[in-house]
Amino acid sequence: MQRKNRTSAEPSGSRNASPQHMASLLEGCGVHLTPEQRRQIWTYHQLIREHNPELNLTRIRNFTNMVLKLYADSVIPGRLIELPSPLLDIGTGPGMPGIPLKIVYPHLDVYLAESRRNRIAFLEKVCAALVADHLHVIGQSINRSFEQPMAGVISRAVGRIEDTLDRIHGCLAEDGLAIFMKGPQCDEEIQSAINRFEHGYKLLHNIPYRIPGTPHARRLVVFQRRHAPPGRIKQEAMQRFSTRRIDSEQNEIFRGLKKLLSARGIRKQNQALLSGWKQVTETLRDFPERCVGWISKADNDPPPAGAPDHMVWYQLAPLLFQAIDQFGTHAPLLLITVPPLERWEPPFGFPEGCTVMVPFQDPENVGALIRSAVAFGATQVILLAESAHPYHPKALRASGGAVLRARLLHGPALHEIPADLPIVPLSTHGKNIAQVEFPSAFGLLPGLEGPGIPEGLKAQAVSIPIEAAVESLNAAVAGAIALYVWSSIKADR
Incomplete structure (x- = not known):
């Protein structure tokens, strides 16, 4: 009877x-235990x-393999880096690496995350027994909705690094560590995570190692978070900024924001x-100084830490936000001031350049064209009477923000430009x-x-040679090419 129980508990070879x-x-792997840890x-x-x-x-049932490939492997990260606490073991399954880490490093505050009900019961039984x-x-x-603060997250699961970084978006603290126990062939996976999260995480460690007593090569990959999680940022933002919750399309503030989609x-x-x-x-x-409002979908995506305190945080109901998110970015919008434009008249002439x-x-x-003007060093930009508003959402987007960096003036209509000015x-x-x-x-x-330039200016016109099969260039493209030619000549002088 005893023999039967021993065989069922430990299979052949154990x-x-x-x-x-x-x-x-474990001592052969450099893991020395106290009697209580044993x-x-x-x-x-x-x-x-x-x-x-x-x-x-x-699936590992041989006793030696279990000790080396499960328990010893689980605690190796603690020998390679200083583990943060509290530490979340995401996708813990039967409790690895979290439980062996807790046993060997008892100072750690360890959280075991598991969604399957029968395994949750097993983990709770283990916690009570230990x-x-x-x-x-x-x-x-x-x-992403899980927001309990964690100094570190560790994963021995097979999920991709970038997927896990996305899942812990709400809980990993600023400067917190995301620790991944991976196989040796994970370079593509690491690079993919770097490309996707280059602004949110930096690669801190990429350490190759072997499980002692086995031929198995492994890799410890550690990313460090650059910014605080949204929950903390949101809490701080609620204290720093004046907030306006907007749920009705009849709200005067919302109606005003919607009008900003037009030049009028x-x-x-x-x-x-x-x-x-x-x-x-x-x-x-x-x-x-020109930023006066931060506009987000509800209270998601609060203003960042470096935003000026004088801004108002407008929290729009999702459908209202969608109505003014003209380009479908799903990212917060910025409300900025538009300065009055100085008037330019032909008698003023042109400054150098x-x-x-x-x-x-x-x-x-x-x-x-404003973007090209700034890029090639134009002195100023005169918006003629026919011109669309430079702060129209489409103009701002096409300029890549260059509108804010250009010296803008307001001028007369195109037909009012005299031919005796030095114009190209x-x-x-x-x-x-x-x-x-x-x-x-x-x-x-x-x-x-369409119409081109007025008849009175055609005598002094210049052209950009193109193939006969194409009737003309886009006007903004033609302007960019001309600016490039001018800036190249200027640079050679």
């Missing part, structure tokens, strides 16, 4: 199983043996909506731009979309 043998194997690891092993036939906790303080079971799946609303309110995470981030950094004159009625063309008009017919000698101070004038 008859040397004992607490002493286990301790000896009791705990042996108790854990016995519980796995007892429940494995029913719960399929592990009589260990600060060992907890979280009976749920971990996803922008002119009336002297404000504009900026979208796109890169532009929003750069504007907060470089023009904080290139003045770009913009007649475009398409806001995307306006934004694109662009047309499909004219002198080859490669042969043009640009004045030291001049106005670059692309034609209006």
